[in-house]
Amino acid sequence: MNRRIIILVLVITSLALGGIIFSQFFWMNKSYHLRREQFENKVRIALKSTVNQLMEHNRADMHSGCQSFCCLSDTNIQQTIHPDLLDSLIRHELDYYQIPLEYEYGVFNCARDSVIMGKTGSTEENLLQSPLFTPLSCLWKRNCYNLGIYFPGQQNYLLGQMGVWFFGSIFLILILVSGYFLTIFMIMRQKKLSEMKTDFMNNMTHEFKTPISTISASCELLTQEAITSNPEKVKKYARIIFDENNRLKGQVDRALQAALLDQQTLSLNLEPTDAHEAVNEVITNYGVHFRKSHKTLFVNLNAEKTIIHADRHHLINIIANLIENGIKYTEGEPKITVTTWNDDSGIFISVEDNGIGISKENLRQIFSRFYRVSTGNVHNVKGFGLGLYYVKTLVDAMNGSVSVQSEQKKGSTFTIFLPFSCEKQ
Numbered sequence: 081m082n083r084r085i086i087i088l089v090l091v092i093t094s095l096a097l098g099g100i101i102f103s104q105f106f107w108m109n110k111s112y113h114l115r116r117e118q119f120e121n122k123v124r125i126a127l128k129s130t131v132n133q134l135m136e137h138n139r140a141d142m143h144s145g146c147q148s149f150c151c152l153s154d155t156n157i158q159q160t161i162h163p164d165l166l167d168s169l170i171r172h173e174l175d176y177y178q179i180p181l182e183y184e185y186g187v188f189n190c191a192r193d194s195v196i197m198g199k200t201g202s203t204e205e206n207l208l209q210s211p212l213f214t215p216l217s218c219l220w221k222r223n224c225y226n227l228g229i230y231f232p233g234q235q236n237y238l239l240g241q242m243g244v245w246f247f248g249s250i251f252l253i254l255i256l257v258s259g260y261f262l263t264i265f266m267i268m269r270q271k272k273l274s275e276m277k278t279d280f281m282n283n284m285t286h287e288f289k290t291p292i293s294t295i296s297a298s299c300e301l302l303t304q305e306a307i308t309s310n311p312e313k314v315k316k317y318a319r320i321i322f323d324e325n326n327r328l329k330g331q332v333d334r335a336l337q338a339a340l341l342d343q344q345t346l347s348l349n350l351e352p353t354d355a356h357e358a359v360n361e362v363i364t365n366y367g368v369h370f371r372k373s374h375k376t377l378f379v380n381l382n383a384e385k386t387i388i389h390a391d392r393h394h395l396i397n398i399i400a401n402l403i404e405n406g407i408k409y410t411e412g413e414p415k416i417t418v419t420t421w422n423d424d425s426g427i428f429i430s431v432e433d434n435g436i437g438i439s440k441e442n443l444r445q446i447f448s449r450f451y452r453v454s455t456g457n458v459h460n461v462k463g464f465g466l467g468l469y470y471v472k473t474l475v476d477a478m479n480g481s482v483s484v485q486s487e488q489k490k491g492s493t494f495t496i497f498l499p500f501s502c503e504k505q
């Protein structure tokens with residue numbers, strides 16, 4: 081799919097998802113406020129009813145009803161209203177209105193600076209600021225007093241009442257959001273993989289084209305009388321065909337190797353293998369190459385214990401891949417250093433170069449299948465992006481590990497570790 085269409089679809093679906101989540105929260109919030117309002121109304125009615133009952137009680141005690149309280153001071157209030165009575169009236173009213181919550185209550189003046197009497201928690205502030213209060217004006221006409229109440233567990237109680245719907249919605253939203261991001265992540269990954277596969281196909285076609293056209297041109301020449309009559313020329317073109325054919329074979333082998341790794345049909349021929357012998361074999365193969373051109377190879381075989389349980393054929397390929405990369409990704413004269421050393425459990429083989437290096441973002445990806453660092457048109461280096469994938473897969477299969485240190489424009493060091501015994505612990 082076209083990149084712009086993907087981005088457009090992502091933006092639209094993200095907005096739609098955001099809209100759904102927003103409206104869900106909007107309705108949940110609205111429903112919460114509605115419940116709170118209902119709750120508060122019930123509490124206010126209960127408080128009013130409490131005050132009425134309080135008045136009834138006091139009327140029985142006093143001769144002139146409300147009037148007798150007109151000039152009461154704070155101290156009088158404490159004496160006039162018995163706390164136990166007030167508490168039991170409130171409890172009774174709350175029970176009547178089916179409000180089973182713990183509460184704090186108190187009488188405070190309208191300035192709301194302190195609670196004159198009542199039952200508060202660790203701080204009076206919550207009670208003084210509570211919107212749940214009713215005036216006591218029928219008891220004290222001149223002075224302004226309120227009876228207030230505060231429920232510490234009110235929010236949880238209301239949320240609990242919304243229960244299944246509230247937590248169910250949050251749960252479904254979480255599933256929706258994680259599913260959405262997982263899908264985006266997978267689409268991106270698939271897209272990247274498909275781009276890398278396309279690159280791979282392009283590279284492969286390109287790599288095959290050159291030897292095929294060389295072979296074809298050589299064959300055509302070999303059909304000409306002037307060439308066939310000259311055995312030297314026949315030999316020369318036959319050699320070209322042979323070499324190019326070998327090159328083709330090597331490339332097909334690598335592509336097949338990658339396909340095999342993909343199907344996880346990897347079978348290893350594990351046997352006691354001398355790691356130094358494997359390194360030497362690769363160096364001998366590359367020796368001609370190094371002698372012919374301005375390339376330098378340093379070898380420090382420092383390991384003392386060199387016999388490991390490994391697949392010899394793959395070990396040689398692994399080392400060859402690392403040396404080949406070192407040469408390929410160096411712009412000037414390559415200086416490659418192969419070093420080996422031991423620790424208690426196995427052998428380390430490192431291949432260091434003075435090449436172009438790898439940036440931090442790319443370092444994490446170079447072991448992925450088909451991944452090639454994009455260099456624009458600057459470095460025209462051919463490859464399939466399979467070498468390091470092969471290295472990592474095989475080293476992992478032998479229970480070893482591979483690491484890389486690199487700095488751009490300074491060089492890279494790839495280090496593989498292979499245990500003496502590759503039995504899984």
Ligand SMILES: Nc1ncnc2c1ncn2[C@@H]1O[C@H](COP(=O)(O)OP(=O)(O)OP(=O)(O)O)[C@@H](O)[C@H]1O
Pocket residue numbers: 405406408409433435436437438446451452453454462463464465466467468469492
């Ligand atoms: N020694 C190195 N120095 C700098 N870059 C490197 C080095 N080794 C690998 N890379 C980067 O990592 C990428 C992946 O390497 P890998 O060996 O997997 O593929 P390739 O060399 O492109 O192709 P192939 O090995 O399949 O022919 C390369 O394209 C290159 O950009």
Ligand SMILES: [Mg+2]
Pocket residue numbers: 401404405463466467468
């Ligand atoms: Mg390579």
